[in-house]
Amino acid sequence: MVRVRLAPSPTGTLHIGTARTAVFNWLYAKHEQGTFVLRIEDTDKERSKPEFTQNILEGLQWLGLNWDEEPVIQSERVSQHREAIQSLLDQGLAYRCYASESELTAMRDAQKASNQAPRYDNRHRNLTPDQEQAFQAEGRESVIRFRIDDAAEIRWNDLVRGAMSWRGSDLGGDMVIARRAPADVIGDPLYNLVVVVDDAAMEITHVIRGEDHIANTAKQLLLYEALGLPLPTFAHAPLILNSEGRKLSKRDGVTSINDFRAMGYTPDAIANYMTLLGWSVPEGMEERFSLSEAAAVFSFERVNKAGARFDWDKLNWLNAQVLHGWTSEHLLKKLTPLWAGRGWEQPNSNSWSLDLCALLVPSLTLLNDGVDQAAPFFECPELQEDALEQLAVDGAKAAVTNLIERLESKPWDGMDTDQAKAWLGDAAKAAGVKKGVVMKSLRAALLGRLQGPDLITTWSLLARIGEDLPRLRRCLS
Numbered sequence: 001m002v003r004v005r006l007a008p009s010p011t012g013t014l015h016i017g018t019a020r021t022a023v024f025n026w027l028y029a030k031h032e033q034g035t036f037v038l039r040i041e042d043t044d045k046e047r048s049k050p051e052f053t054q055n056i057l058e059g060l061q062w063l064g065l066n067w068d069e070e071p072v073i074q075s076e077r078v079s080q081h082r083e084a085i086q087s088l089l090d091q092g093l094a095y096r097c098y099a100s101e102s103e104l105t106a107m108r109d110a111q112k113a114s115n116q117a118p119r120y121d122n123r124h125r126n127l128t129p130d131q132e133q134a135f136q137a138e139g140r141e142s143v144i145r146f147r148i149d150d151a152a153e154i155r156w157n158d159l160v161r162g163a164m165s166w167r168g169s170d171l172g173g174d175m176v177i178a179r180r181a182p183a184d185v186i187g188d189p190l191y192n193l194v195v196v197v198d199d200a201a202m203e204i205t206h207v208i209r210g211e212d213h214i215a216n217t218a219k220q221l222l223l224y225e226a227l228g229l230p231l232p233t234f235a236h237a238p239l240i241l242n243s244e245g246r247k248l249s250k251r252d253g254v255t256s257i258n259d260f261r262a263m264g265y266t267p268d269a270i271a272n273y274m275t276l277l278g279w280s281v282p283e284g285m286e287e288r289f290s291l292s293e294a295a296a297v298f299s300f301e302r303v304n305k306a307g308a309r310f311d312w313d314k315l316n317w318l319n320a321q322v323l324h325g326w327t328s329e330h331l332l333k334k335l336t337p338l339w340a341g342r343g344w345e346q347p348n349s350n351s352w353s354l355d356l357c358a359l360l361v362p363s364l365t366l367l368n369d370g371v372d373q374a375a376p377f378f379e380c381p382e383l384q385e386d387a388l389e390q391l392a393v394d395g396a397k398a399a400v401t402n403l404i405e406r407l408e409s410k411p412w413d414g415m416d417t418d419q420a421k422a423w424l425g426d427a428a429k430a431a432g433v434k435k436g437v438v439m440k441s442l443r444a445a446l447l448g449r450l451q452g453p454d455l456i457t458t459w460s461l462l463a464r465i466g467e468d469l470p471r472l473r474r475c476l477s
């Protein structure tokens, strides 16, 4: 039975890398009819905040990544973490290191000066009881370090990257597993130790996470062995890169799922795009899919080793695909709060708003486009430069005047689109211009610019709220 986990640290809002890791875990769990669980890694007391936990859980729900069990709170398991450290101390696999910060800094400086990679030189690995007592008598506190044999060969078969191997000598020396504390206590347990203890206790079968954790995996494998725990299988997903091929960072503008949400991306498009950040669809499958469609065919064989470049065009294309598939009712439900936020009031009858949504749907890329594009239907727009130029064209004012006269004698009420089109032809004849001039001028008058959705529908929507005549008259003054 497959059990996977997402282990977010609540030190910030839901990060795009964490969301992508969540997607891969979720897809694999669903594909294998397994279980997807959460562990909130809140042991960094200073940086962890309940509001970040809230944000992460809400973000996952928004994306449709439901979890199967009550989330595990890491800080509640600290006694188990300490027990594991004690057992390593008892077996002589871990020891107290009394080296002070300044001694460690001097050590690293010396290594740098002689062009060596910085590493702990294991100086306190074999202290005698007398030496330990002398340090304690000086009032020194100690960290606890786990022994890493330089000669150790660490191997695993990564589901994404295949055969992996690391040497103990490349892991930076004996690793700190508990923070500095007096010699009679075990200080705060640290990430690598804690993750191993928790993953084993939670019976996690597959650890799926970002490539930035590869060196941690090597260290964690040594801890599994030392603690006599069964090994999970590992899969490391590629990094997410920006368009220049560098790791996506704060400088790229968006890093949090919140940002995408605020920009008007839909959860379906984001979840779809996150899946494509590293996974490629099997032959014959479209790139636009739902999470459950992807789960049906998901496998790590199709996850790339190379970094995944973030492609805004593809994300925008997916978002447009999602929006274009929405019904007017669904779009109206999503736009109503955004319109209300602008202080726009919809007419009493729902049918006007639904018809406006039907007009907008095909031209949306972002949900927020449904605010910008709806603006001239709620507020009389300023006449833009191109609209003013159009209205100054020979015959334009005459055509507008002709339309005004027609509307004054017979308002739009009940007019069908064929009749509206016929009026445009008649107005063109009367003003002695081509029909195109009438159409452009009408659009300029109604929307204040020359770009916009279908003209006749635009006219009809404005007519239904009594906004067409005043806007046409405004052009003449």
Ligand code: GLU
Residues within 6 Å of the ligand: 006, 007, 008, 009, 041, 195, 208, 209, 213
């Ligand atoms: N809390 C770690 C992180 O957010 C978890 C890494 C892991 O999956 O082990 O990076």
